[in-house]
Amino acid sequence: MSVELQEHVAFYLTGRRMGGGLMAADGQHMRPGLLARFGDLTRLRYDFPLVLVGSRGDESEIRSLSALINGILQDIAPRGIEGEATRQHLLRLEREIRTLAANGDTGPLSGLWDLATQRIGAPDDSPLARSLGRARAALQVDGEVADCTDELPARVITHLWRALQRQKAGLFNQELRRLTARLADILQADFVRSRRGTSAARLRASVGTGMEGAFDFEALASTLQHVSGRDPLPDSRRQRVQRALSGLQARHYAQADAGGPDDIDSYVFANCRDALAAFRNRLPQIIELVNTMAIAELEIEGLYVEATHDPFFAGFDESSVGAKDLRLFPDYLVCTASEDLQGPENAGLMEILASDMPIRIVIQVSDILGEPALRAYRGPVAHAAQLGKMAMGLGNAYVLQSSSSHLYRARRRILSGLAHAGPALFSVFSGSQRGSRMLPPYLLAAAALESRAFPAFSYDPAAGPDWATRFALDGNPQPEADWPVHEFGYEDESRQSVTEQVAFTYVDFVACDPRQAKHFALVPRAEWNGSMVPAADSLTSDSLAVAAKVPYVQMVNGNHVLLRALVDEKLMLAAQRCQEMWHSLQELGGIRNSQAERLLARERKVWEEQRQRESAIPGRDARPPPPAPAATIAAAPPAQPVVAATEPDKPSDDPHIDTLRCTTCNECTNLNNRMFAYDANKQAYIADINAGTYRELVEAAEACQVSIIHPGKPRNPDEPGIAELLQRAEPFL
Numbered sequence: 001m002s003v004e005l006q007e008h009v010a011f012y013l014t015g016r017r018m019g020g021g022l023m024a025a026d027g028q029h030m031r032p033g034l035l036a037r038f039g040d041l042t043r044l045r046y047d048f049p050l051v052l053v054g055s056r057g058d059e060s061e062i063r064s065l066s067a068l069i070n071g072i073l074q075d076i077a078p079r080g081i082e083g084e085a086t087r088q089h090l091l092r093l094e095r096e097i098r099t100l101a102a103n104g105d106t107g108p109l110s111g112l113w114d115l116a117t118q119r120i121g122a123p124d125d126s127p128l129a130r131s132l133g134r135a136r137a138a139l140q141v142d143g144e145v146a147d148c149t150d151e152l153p154a155r156v157i158t159h160l161w162r163a164l165q166r167q168k169a170g171l172f173n174q175e176l177r178r179l180t181a182r183l184a185d186i187l188q189a190d191f192v193r194s195r196r197g198t199s200a201a202r203l204r205a206s207v208g209t210g211m212e213g214a215f216d217f218e219a220l221a222s223t224l225q226h227v228s229g230r231d232p233l234p235d236s237r238r239q240r241v242q243r244a245l246s247g248l249q250a251r252h253y254a255q256a257d258a259g260g261p262d263d264i265d266s267y268v269f270a271n272c273r274d275a276l277a278a279f280r281n282r283l284p285q286i287i288e289l290v291n292t293m294a295i296a297e298l299e300i301e302g303l304y305v306e307a308t309h310d311p312f313f314a315g316f317d318e319s320s321v322g323a324k325d326l327r328l329f330p331d332y333l334v335c336t337a338s339e340d341l342q343g344p345e346n347a348g349l350m351e352i353l354a355s356d357m358p359i360r361i362v363i364q365v366s367d368i369l370g371e372p373a374l375r376a377y378r379g380p381v382a383h384a385a386q387l388g389k390m391a392m393g394l395g396n397a398y399v400l401q402s403s404s405s406h407l408y409r410a411r412r413r414i415l416s417g418l419a420h421a422g423p424a425l426f427s428v429f430s431g432s433q434r435g436s437r438m439l440p441p442y443l444l445a446a447a448a449l450e451s452r453a454f455p456a457f458s459y460d461p462a463a464g465p466d467w468a469t470r471f472a473l474d475g476n477p478q479p480e481a482d483w484p485v486h487e488f489g490y491e492d493e494s495r496q497s498v499t500e501q502v503a504f505t506y507v508d509f510v511a512c513d514p515r516q517a518k519h520f521a522l523v524p525r526a527e528w529n530g531s532m533v534p535a536a537d538s539l540t541s542d543s544l545a546v547a548a549k550v551p552y553v554q555m556v557n558g559n560h561v562l563l564r565a566l567v568d569e570k571l572m573l574a575a576q577r578c579q580e581m582w583h584s585l586q587e588l589g590g591i592r593n594s595q596a597e598r599l600l601a602r603e604r605k606v607w608e609e610q611r612q613r614e615s616a617i618p619g620r621d622a623r624p625p626p627p628a629p630a631a632t633i634a635a636a637p638p639a640q641p642v643v644a645a646t647e648p649d650k651p652s653d654d655p656h657i658d659t660l661r662c663t664t665c666n667e668c669t670n671l672n673n674r675m676f677a678y679d680a681n682k683q684a685y686i687a688d689i690n691a692g693t694y695r696e697l698v699e700a701a702e703a704c705q706v707s708i709i710h711p712g713k714p715r716n717p718d719e720p721g722i723a724e725l726l727q728r729a730e731p732f733l
Helices: 003-014 066-076 083-102 107-120 127-138 153-194 199-205 217-228 235-257 274-301 306-314 350-355 383-392 412-417 441-450 506-510 514-519 569-588 592-615 632-637 668-670 694-703 722-731
Strands: 050-053 062-064 143-146 332-337 358-365 397-404 424-429 457-461 483-490 497-503 522-523 532-534 550-556 562-567 675-676 682-688
Touching: 003 550, 003 562, 003 569, 050 066, 050 153, 050 592, 062 153, 066 083, 066 668, 083 107, 083 127, 083 306, 083 694, 107 127, 107 143, 127 412, 143 153, 153 235, 153 274, 153 332, 153 358, 153 412, 217 332, 217 506, 217 632, 235 274, 235 383, 274 306, 274 332, 274 350, 274 358, 350 358, 350 550, 383 424, 383 457, 397 412, 397 441, 397 522, 412 424, 412 457, 424 441, 441 506, 506 550, 506 569, 514 522, 514 569, 668 694, 694 722
Parallel strands: 332 358, 358 424, 397 424, 532 550
Antiparallel strands: 050 062, 050 143, 397 457, 483 497, 522 562, 550 562, 675 682
């Protein structure tokens, strides 16, 4: 064994650098190779910043700046060459707004829009100024601008929660008005039929002045009293209706005086203890009002039976109020940090999640890579990172786990959780305040999700009766794989372009945190050798093939130089535990279901044995095995596509996109969103070649920031200007 290899193995086993062949990773400003290209997020078109819009309590409450700009471009910029200048002008404005938000500027979109326009400094009556003026006039919405920062989870969820509370308050007021009006109608009808309501004086007053001499009110009163007064409301029912009406009117007047649902800010808390106390303090009023509304509904329908309902409502208490009743009233919102979960003020967390209380809890997880996280007896991630999975075991709480980088894409799931009848838990990773600041919060949060260190999932107990309908792994890239794999390109020492398929693992995520630098050792390029293996390969199930090799990850330093960083055994064990936890989530989501695979293997064995027995019978031809039972087919996991050993190259005449290299810049989809579309990984492909022209293919290729669109040959050789288009397309063929 060479000296270099001995040093490598020693570091892997002990975590210590022995000899002078390895370099320390401390202070090198390292980041995983796959993140190297994301140096300046302000030049990247992605979901952030967000615009928090006040609208209808649906997903339109949260808008992406890029999506808003795209909508404006569709309205004011014609397709083709004519609109290209307008598109470039507006994209420049978008970058300026994104830069302002990244630098901490806050406020409504209209304010940042105007500030960005001033910073661009377009001369009056210039094409740029005219484009920006038309775009400003087309801006139909406004709202607070929110970048991906540490405060984003609570800010976004609180915004959506407030919108739903406003909507709920409006519906509740409508219900109060309906019940109040119907009860008043019952009392009014009883009064009209009473002796007092049919008296001569009452009848004379109802006719009005000028017609008193036209009727004999005494005779009319005598007739009406003879007909109507025989069946008045019983006193007990009249008093019951009057009590219900008074109770509903008092509630309605109280809400009108407050101008909203009992002062909505009084339903927002910083810990579980205060939220529980407030709920319990308000519970007697809730019980009384639910009692009153139930009585009112029965009286309106004429279904109240004193012998049955009097004893029931006399014993009406906390046990009589269910989740359906509580949905009428404002929900409670708790926003707290993961580091506060162990404090006594949050001791009631599990009590809330196991109940029917309408309390929504937002846990902002800021750090999952504290040093204890890598100790073998603590597991690879902190307790807070496992909270979502633990909460699912309680069965009745809505659970959403995600990272702040994906909150925009998870907004429908957030709204579903906020509308859930029972409790809801939102566990969101926002990035460590004590860890790496090499990466902006967006990249750090995205890396946690990408690496399976903090995977996204949701659990909705109201969605259906089984895990297949309740649980979803939405938001995770390439959920069928252990680790997401992406294309990684770089230049080697000979300045030649090299492209590799690289997995982003838990080890890569840990490498983003300088506190964990001691788990890595840098290897000079001269000492790279065949005994080194990518960490993702070392984590595969075929451990024998890589048992004698030392794992590494691709890293890039502050000078954009590609390095290999060896990984010690402690971190690799943590990555294996992370992988195992991801496998358990995959099983819940129906991926790699071990029970189904075991059942399928058993059935295959039975079929094979039956086939062999039939083949052994003299004179009987072997027949194919019988079809699988329906139950077995249903339980089996979906078949994976078979990849041929060799795949023919695409003909150069066919238009195509190098989808794996797509940076989601939206240039092609803005040009023609019927011809170009995004797949599940938000990467572009040609959806319908017949939905556009060859000119649009060429223009998309020219606009593409990474030159991955290949127009091929025109399908219509008679298209106008085809000679010029072929010349423009030649660099992209």
